[in-house]
Amino acid sequence: MSEQVVDKRRRLFLTAAATAVTGVGAAYVAVPFIASMNPSDRAKAAGAPVEADISKLEPGQLIRVEWRGKPVWVLKRTKETLVQLEEMTDMLRDAGSDESEQPESCKNVTRSIKPEVFLAVGICTHLGCSPTFRPEVAPEDLGADWKGGFFCPCHGSLFDLSGRVYAGVPAPLNLVVPPHKYVTDTRILIGSEGGQA
Numbered sequence: 444m445s446e447q448v449v450d451k452r453r454r455l456f457l458t459a460a461a462t463a464v465t466g467v468g469a470a471y472v473a474v475p476f477i478a479s480m481n482p483s484d485r486a487k488a489a490g491a492p493v494e495a496d497i498s499k500l501e502p503g504q505l506i507r508v509e510w511r512g513k514p515v516w517v518l519k520r521t522k523e524t525l526v527q528l529e530e531m532t533d534m535l536r537d538a539g540s541d542e543s544e545q546p547e548s549c550k551n552v553t554r555s556i557k558p559e560v561f562l563a564v565g566i567c568t569h570l571g572c573s574p575t576f577r578p579e580v581a582p583e584d585l586g587a588d589w590k591g592g593f594f595c596p597c598h599g600s601l602f603d604l605s606g607r608v609y610a611g612v613p614a615p616l617n618l619v620v621p622p623h624k625y626v627t628d629t630r631i632l633i634g635s636e637g638g639q640a
Contacts, residue, residue: 492634494626497560505576507565510633514565514573515621517631524604525559527590528552531603534588536610537617543607545620546636554605554620562623562633563606565593569614572597578604593618 495508500519508515529552532538540550548556555561565573574593581587585594585601593602601609606618622636 492632495631495633496629497631498629503578508633510621515633516563516565516576518561518604520559520561520604524591525553528603528605531590534609535603535607538607540607540617543617543619546622549620552605554607554617556623556625561605562631563618563620566619567595567597567600567614568608568616568618569595569598569600574600574602
C-alpha cells in the first residue's frame with residue numbers, strides 16, 4: 444500500500460513539474476510573438492511628431508516638412524495676404540472651415556494659431572495630388588481674381604493662402620491642417636496638439 448502512495452505522489456509531482464515547465468515554455472514562446480505585434484521603431488517614428496524650425500522663414504516663404512510620409516507646408520504670410528484673406532469669403536466653398544479638418548485652435552479665417560504662420564498637409568482633398576504653391580497675384584493662367592494660393596494641376600482645384608477651397612472646383616474640402624503646437628516662438632511641433640506654448 445505504501446508503494447501505491449509513493450507512486451501517486453511521484454505521479455502528482457511529475458505532472459505538476461511538467462505543467463510548470465510547459466507554462467514557462469509557453470510564456471517564452473508567447474512573449475516574442477506578442478511583442479512582434481507591436482509597431483516597429485520605424486512605424487513609431489513615421490507617426491511621431493516632427494519639429495519645424497521657422498526662425499529663418501521670411502514673409503511669403505514656404506518650407507516643406509515630412510510628417511507621417513506626407514508633405515506639410517509651413518508658410519509665413521505677409522500682412523497684405525492676411526488682409527486679402529478677409530476679402531475672399533464670397534469665392535470660397537467653405538470659408539468658415541465648418542466641413543474641413545483642422546484643430547479647433549485653427550478654426551478661424553487664417554486657419555492657424557498665429558495668423559502669420561499657416562500649416563497644411565500638401566495633398567489635394569480631391570484625389571490626393573500635390574498642389575503647387577502659387578503666391579503671385581493675378582497670373583495669366585489663373586485669372587485676375589487670383590490673390591495667391593495653391594493650385595492643383597491634376598484637376599484644377601484652387602485653394603487660397605489659408606488652404607480654403609474655391610467654389611466650383613473638384614476638391615470638396617479645404618486642405619487639412621495637421622495638429623500642431625508651438626514649442627517656442629520659432630519651433631512648431633507637428634503631430635501634437637496644444638495650441639500656443
